[in-house]
Structures are given as structure tokens and as C-alpha cells.
Amino acid sequence: MIMTQRGSGAPWLQRSWDSRAACNFIGGGSGAGLLVAATAAKFAGWPYFPAGMLAIALICFGLSMVWLEIGRPFRAVNVFFHPQTSWMSREAILALPLLGFAGAAVIIDQNVVTLPAQISLPATPFALTSAVLALAFLCSQARILRASQGVPAWREPSLQTVIVVTGIVEGLGLLLVLGLFIVMPPAWIIPAAIVALVVRAAAWEHYRHRVTLTAPEPAVAALNRASVVIHLLGHLVAAALLIGSLMLPTSVVPAAVAGLSLFATGAWLKFVVVTRAAFTQGFSIPHVPVRGRVSTALPATYE
Amino acid sequence: MTRYVMVADLRRCIGCQTCTAACKQANATPPGVQWRRVLDMEVGEYPDVRRVFVPTGCQHCADPPCEWVCPTTATRRRADGIVQIVYDLCIGCSACAVACPYEARYKVEKREFAFGDEPTADEELRADDSLIGVATKCTFCADIVDAGVARGLAPGKDPEATPACVNLCISGALAFGDIDDPQSAVSELLRNNKHFRMHEGLGTNPGFYYLWDREPS
Numbered sequence: 001m002i003m004t005q006r007g008s009g010a011p012w013l014q015r016s017w018d019s020r021a022a023c024n025f026i027g028g029g030s031g032a033g034l035l036v037a038a039t040a041a042k043f044a045g046w047p048y049f050p051a052g053m054l055a056i057a058l059i060c061f062g063l064s065m066v067w068l069e070i071g072r073p074f075r076a077v078n079v080f081f082h083p084q085t086s087w088m089s090r091e092a093i094l095a096l097p098l099l100g101f102a103g104a105a106v107i108i109d110q111n112v113v114t115l116p117a118q119i120s121l122p123a124t125p126f127a128l129t130s131a132v133l134a135l136a137f138l139c140s141q142a143r144i145l146r147a148s149q150g151v152p153a154w155r156e157p158s159l160q161t162v163i164v165v166t167g168i169v170e171g172l173g174l175l176l177v178l179g180l181f182i183v184m185p186p187a188w189i190i191p192a193a194i195v196a197l198v199v200r201a202a203a204w205e206h207y208r209h210r211v212t213l214t215a216p217e218p219a220v221a222a223l224n225r226a227s228v229v230i231h232l233l234g235h236l237v238a239a240a241l242l243i244g245s246l247m248l249p250t251s252v253v254p255a256a257v258a259g260l261s262l263f264a265t266g267a268w269l270k271f272v273v274v275t276r277a278a279f280t281q282g283f284s285i286p287h288v289p290v291r292g293r294v295s296t297a298l299p300a301t302y303e
Numbered sequence: 304m305t306r307y308v309m310v311a312d313l314r315r316c317i318g319c320q321t322c323t324a325a326c327k328q329a330n331a332t333p334p335g336v337q338w339r340r341v342l343d344m345e346v347g348e349y350p351d352v353r354r355v356f357v358p359t360g361c362q363h364c365a366d367p368p369c370e371w372v373c374p375t376t377a378t379r380r381r382a383d384g385i386v387q388i389v390y391d392l393c394i395g396c397s398a399c400a401v402a403c404p405y406e407a408r409y410k411v412e413k414r415e416f417a418f419g420d421e422p423t424a425d426e427e428l429r430a431d432d433s434l435i436g437v438a439t440k441c442t443f444c445a446d447i448v449d450a451g452v453a454r455g456l457a458p459g460k461d462p463e464a465t466p467a468c469v470n471l472c473i474s475g476a477l478a479f480g481d482i483d484d485p486q487s488a489v490s491e492l493l494r495n496n497k498h499f500r501m502h503e504g505l506g507t508n509p510g511f512y513y514l515w516d517r518e519p520s
Contacts, residue, residue, distance in 0.1 A: 008342045009342035079394060148372070280404075
């Protein structure tokens with residue numbers, strides 16, 4: 001029997017990773033999701049440039065926040081040294097070609113650089129490659145949390161699905177928001193967003209159920225509190241707005257508001273998981289020491 | 304092969320924190336950093352409640368999660384089982400700190416002193432800027448162990464080849480040595496006593512054993 005304990009050694013909220021680390025998951029995840037969504041929309045003729053630029057900015061924002069958090073920022077290049085087992089190394093290694101291909105796709109799509117007439121470079125292969133790398137980047141982020149054995153709410157395997165799906169949902173949401181300022185996104189984006197938010201809701205509920213079995217009570221309480229906002233604004237309200245926009249196809253406002261809600265609740269979800277549910281496991285002992293059983297036990301006649 | 308481990312006899316530990324003080328003295332760790340600490344745990348439910356003192360720190364796992372996640376290879380496991388940090392490689396990302404189920408890792412962002420804003424003479428003498436902004440943890444006093452072994456001494460037996468916390472434990476609760484040597488004190492203690500390791504279910508294979516009862520003879 002594992003005996004729980006109080007006093008020193010009880011679970012506590014880790015302080016090693018704070019809101020800066022959360023920003024990496026928020027910026028990197030939503031940026032990667034947006035690259036995937038933008039590439040899909042590009043096939044429908046949607047302009048890649050604005051979404052690609054925003055995605056690159058978000059990913060760079062996330063990585064720069066990590067850079068601000070590390071204790072020795074001028075040694076940051078060492079982060080590439082251990083791709084054999086470290087998902088943080090893999091994330092960093094993926095970021096370079098990801099940003100490169102996305103940047104190239106943006107440049108070619110917008111004709112920022114005039115190429116010689118004999119060179120014809122379509123943007124689509126670059127965008128497609130960056131989307132694949134973005135998915136790998138997103139999975140790496142999920143595995144970084146999974147590998148954090150000291151935090152039960154992070155090492156829960158079902159969190160990986162939540163992180164990946166949330167990134168996709170955020171990307172779709174941002175694309176819907178951009179639709180307000182550019183042109184209406186392709187028609188399939190709204191049904192895709194509805195499906196994605198349903199998957200996120202299911203993944204989130206599954207994760208919360210699993211965490212209840214393993215994580216300390218304060219972590220579960222933090223997730224439960226966040227869940228109210230996530231379900232209400234991120235799922236119910238967003239779904240209603242998206243369904244409404246299906247019925248009112250001439251207006252982009254409901255879809256854009258739904259997109260904002262999808263992005264904001266995704267960011268909030270990750271912020272809560274990283275900063276508020278990050279209680280350590282604490283310590284427990286399966287046996288208490290047996291003292292004085294033979295040599296120092298009181299005589300039976302001594303009452 | 305050699306695998307150095309530590310054994311803590313929970314029946315003997317009285318929670319005096321001498322091991323903590325010895326560690327701080329030996330390693331000059333700053334305020335708030337306790338590579339060797341003693342948990343004061345309450346176990347059970349009223350009215351059957353027990354108080355147990357549990358020494359803890361880096362468990363020098365055979366399969367250390369801190370090593371897997373380290374993006375720089377700064378954390379590495381030596382052939383003798385001691386998990387060490389190469390401070391010149393570490394970038395202070397704290398991935399190891401959140402990966403460690405034993406809360407054994409520390410990072411300080413700036414020099415801190417025990418008494419006010421000025422260092423004591425000892426703090427000034429032993430200040431090491433290479434430990435600022437990087438992860439630090441118990442080393443099993445690897446420098447002492449290595450120096451002792453180089454002189455032909457036996458870790459866990461000869462004080463000059465044994466970690467400071469073990470040397471100074473006033474109740475003899477801590478023992479150190481090579482678990483692969485059947486003649487070592489730690490092997491004998493583990494043979495003769497019931498023992499467990501912390502969070503064994505996580506599969507880290509820690510090198511820190513807790514004795515709680517004698518084996519029936």
C-alpha cells in the first residue's frame with residue numbers, strides 16, 4: 001500500500017517553467033497549426049502570405065520566449081546536441097527547416113523576390129513541406145510535456161493528443177480571424193473547424209478523466225476550473241457561432257468571432273496546463289519504518 | 304562493474320539534517336539549495352499517524368529521465384552509476400528539473416548569500432559562477448569519490464572516498480557503496496533488510512534505497 005503523506009514532500013507547483021514556457025507552447029502550437037491550415041487553404045486558392053507570415057511570427061515568438069527563460073541564453077546553440085532522445089532538441093532542429101520552408105513559401109507566394117524568368121518556383125511544395133514539418137514540430141512539443149516525468153499532469157499520455165489537436169484548432173481559428181481582414185476563407189474551413197473542436201473537446205475530457213487518476217488534487221482542481229471556460233467559450237459558443245455562420249454564409253463575422261474563441265481558449269488551455277496544473281508528484285513511501293520490535297519493545301506486563 | 308548507490312535506514316534517521324548541513328558545507332550550495340535534504344513526513348490517518356524522516360536528493364537513477372530530456376547532453380550517467388551535469392554545456396532550460404520525479408534539481412539565477420547582500424569570507428572564497436543559471440544537483444560527492452578511488456580507497460568504507468552526508472550522519476542512517484560488490488556495506492544492508500525505492504513504478508531504477516525492517520532470519 002502506498003501511503004500518502006502531508007508535511008514536507010507534499011506535491012507543489014513547480015516553478016522551473018513559467019508563463020514564458022507556456023508562451024512557447026501557445027505560440028509554437030498555434031503557429032504550427034496555422035501553417036497546416038494555411039497550406040490546406042492555399043489549395044483552395046486562399047492567399048498564403050498573411051497566414052504564413054503570422055504563423056512564422058507566432059513560432060518565432062514562442063521560441064524567443066524559451067530563449068528568455070533559459071539560464072544561459074548565449075549557449076542556446078547547445079540545444080541541438082541531443083536529438084537521440086531529447087524532444088527539446090528535436091523541436092529546435094525541426095524549427096529551422098520549418099521556418100525556412102515557410103519563409104520561402106511566403107516569399108514566392110507574394111513575389112517578394114523577382115526570380116529570373118527561366119526559374120519557375122511554385123510556392124505550394126514549400127508550403128506543403130512546411131506544413132509537414134509543422135505537424136512534426138507540434139508533435140515534438142507534445143512529447144516535451146510527455147517526457148516531463150516529474151509532473152503527473154504532463155506525463156499523462158493523453159495530453160499529447162490534446163496538444164496536437166489544440167494546435168490544429170488554434171490554426172483553424174486564426175485562419176477564420178484572418179478571413180475578417182482578407183477574404184472569406186474556403187467554405188470547408190468551417191465544417192473542418194467544427195469537427196476539430198469536437199475532437200478537442202473529446203480529447204480534453206479524456207485527458208481530464210485520466211489525470212484525475214494520477215495527478216495531485218490541486219492539479220485536477222486547476223484543470224477543472226479551466227474546463228468551464230474552455231467548454232463554454234471554446235466549444236459551445238464557438239460551435240454555435242460556426243453553425244450560425246454556415247447558415248449565414250455571407251457574413252464572416254460569426255466565423256471570425258468563433259475563430260478568436262478557438263484560439264483564445266486553446267491558448268488558455270495550454271497556459272493552465274503548463275503553469276497551474278504543473279504540480280509535482282511529491283513523495284510517498286510504501287512502508288513505514290519498523291522500530292523497536294524486538295530489542296526495545298515494552299514488556300507485556302508493563303501497562 | 305561498479306554502481307554506486309546510497310542506502311538510508313529509515314529506522315535510524317532522526318531528521319537532524321546534519322547530512323543537509325554537511326552537503327551544504329562540502330558543496331558550498333547557496334541558500335535555498337539542498338542537494339541532500341530530509342523530508343519530515345506524516346504518514347497515516349488519525350489516530351494512527353506516524354512521523355517519518357526520509358533523506359532524499361538525486362537518486363542517481365540507472366535510467367534517468369533527466370538524461371533523456373536534456374537537449375545539450377550536459378546531464379550524463381557515468382559508468383559507475385553517478386549521474387553528473389557538465390555545467391559548461393548546460394543552458395539552464397530546466398527540462399531536467401521538470402523531468403525529475405524526485406525534485407532533486409535546482410537552478411539559481413544570481414549569486415545569493417546566507418547573510419544579507421554581502422558574501423561571507425567562505426562564500427567569497429568558494430563562489431563559482433559556472434553554477435549560476437544552470438541546473439545543479441547532488442553529485443554523490445563524485446570529486447571526493449574519484450580522488451579516494453585514485454588513492455586506492457574504498458568508497459563507503461574509507462571516509463576520504465565517501466560522500467560528506469554519509470560521513471557526517473550522526474545516527475549511521477546513511478550508507479554508500481558499490482551495489483555490484485557483494486562484500487560492500489550497502490550490499491550487506493540490502494541483503495539483511497527489507498527495502499524499497501521511491502516511485503519505483505516510474506521505471507527510473509533509482510540508486511537510492513530505503514530500509515524499513517529487518518529480513519526475518
